[in-house]
Amino acid sequence: MNRRDLLRAPLLLALSKPCCELPVLQPQAYQKRGSSLVIDLRQAAHLKKVGGAALVRDEARQLYLILAQTAPGEFHAWHGACTHGGAPLAFDARHGTALCTSVGHSEFNPQGEVVRGPAPKPVRIFPVQRAGNTLTVQLEAAQ
Ligand code: FES
Structure with missing residues (x-):
């Protein structure tokens, strides 16, 4: 690899990312009640339209998942980390899948199954x- 390639590598890596980081759902938009996460859609602007998605990351409550509206009124939730190397997942609105933000770009369907590797196993999903x-969101019913 020559000097020019080295300089271009970060740019190519950035351009190769198919999606960006998800907006974080604000704490006032959700409550944890027992084994459920209850979300007020009026407070969750990013989830109001089809293709919208948000991240719930709350270490104090041990929550790390992404939520998305994949079709009108149809919502899905995935654990927030890729099963390959633990990189954060984002949402691919074109395909309705959870997509790893690392260079491996593993992809998971709404059932959590691996659509594209290198992820070795499904990601946990949560019924919504x-x-x-x-x-x-049923947190203990994760699959
Ligand atoms: S960490 Fe997701 S593909 Fe490697």
Whole structure:
């Protein structure tokens, strides 16, 4: 690799990322109730439209997951870390999948299955139910 390639490498790496970091869901938008995470959609602007997604990262409550609206009124939740090397997942709105932000770009469908490697195993998913402006994520029912 020559000097020119070395200088271009970070730019190429940045351009190769298919998606960006997710917006973080603000604490006032959710509550943890027992084994459920209850989200007020009125407080979650990033989830209001199809293709919208947000990250819930709350170390005090041991929460690390991404949420997305994949079709009108249809929501999915994945654990926030890739099963390959633990890199953060983002959401690919074009395919409705969770996508690793590392160079491996593993991809997981709404059932958590690996669509594209190198991830060796599925990522945990969490059932999501919607009732009006409320989303309920079942944390202990993770698969
Ligand atoms: S950490 Fe996700 S593909 Fe390697």
